[in-house]
Amino acid sequence: MNKNINVGLIGYGIGGQVFHAPVLTVVDGLILKKIRAIKAGQVSLAKKRYPETELVATAEDIIDDNAIDLVIIAAPNTHHFPMARQALNAGKHVVVDKPFTITSAEADELIALANKKQKLLSVFQSRRFDSDFRTVQKIIESGLLGNIVELESRYDRFRNYLKPNAWREEAIPGSGLLYDLGSHLIDQALTLFGLPLAVTAFIMNQRTGTKVDDNFELILKYPGMKVTLKSGMLVREPLQRFVLLGENGSFVKKGMDVQEEALKAGLSAQTTTGWGIEPIEIWGILNATVKGIHISGRVESEKGDYIAYYQNIYDAVSKQSPLIVTAGQARNVIRIIELAIQSDKLEKTIEFN
Secondary structure, three states: OOOOEEEEEEOOOHHHHHHHHHHHOOOOOEEEEEEEOOOHHHHHHHHHHOOOOEEEOOOHHHHOOOOOOEEEEOOOHHHHHHHHHHHHHOOOEEEEEOOOOOOHHHHHHHHHHHHHHOOOEEEEOHHHHOHHHHHHHHHHHHOOOOOEEEEEEEOOOEOOOOOOOOHHHOOOOOOOHHHHHHHHHHHHHHHHHOOOOEEEEEEEOOOOOOOOOOEEEEEEEEOOEEEEEEEEOEOOOOOOOEEEEEOOEEEEEOOOOOHHHHHHOOOOOOOOOOOOOOOHHHOEEEEEEEOOEEEEEEEOOOOOOOHHHHHHHHHHHHHOOOOOOOHHHHHHHHHHHHHHHHHHHHOOOEEOO
């Protein structure tokens, strides 16, 4: 029988509702004891979905509770640093939703504090567990394409209006598309290839009246290789999600991992067959010559598995297993964002430092 780890979730917006609560509760041994929810609709939904979980009004109701072992912070980005610091000082293990912090200096402070307190600190970089990314990762590791020379990855949306009363649409630290979707794309690139030599960025405000960036292109320079990361809010027709080029050929992939839409629909991995399995229509296409044999056709996508993140968190807390997503890795994502902002402002390439 697994040891129980009592969890407190701070925030029950889209992040808490869709990505954290329904995923962590599938893991045997993670017990969702408390949720901080403020808005009436969020409180009502949380009560309906988790009747045995206590609903509280403040973060302190979770952080100051001696029975809580693990605090998950799914609050707006400006709250990530102070809440994580408060939770670590209270002796809690902490998971922070992405982006980790607003600045790399804040990230460094939290990492030092977690080490001092000897507590787990991780960041919910969920897109490492997407089916499409796992497929790209496996193709690179297989060596089918030979030496990789270029990767283009994009994560787009279409919303040609400003979402009312949304903090991400306000001109505050950590808002905008670069911190939002950019943190996913950057984390994936660093997971595949490590830290770049330099960063070049183009960051734009495209929608009429927007106060925040809603389009960006980042170019990460590696020895003999280029990684281009793109995102925009005015992309109505889906473009290629991944374009991977190597000396032996290429791999291209459209479509997004199916887990998010399933979770938004209220489905669960516990009750849904084929969880995380992509339909054949959005499998990627490989075109390569391997050992003199030309191969061209669809590649079955790897299974998406957000649950693996929280299973790892449980194992790390209860069995001291290594973390898959470390705070140090998440810190480097924030550093790339800082360098991208600097690059765009100065209109020049910035070396990684």
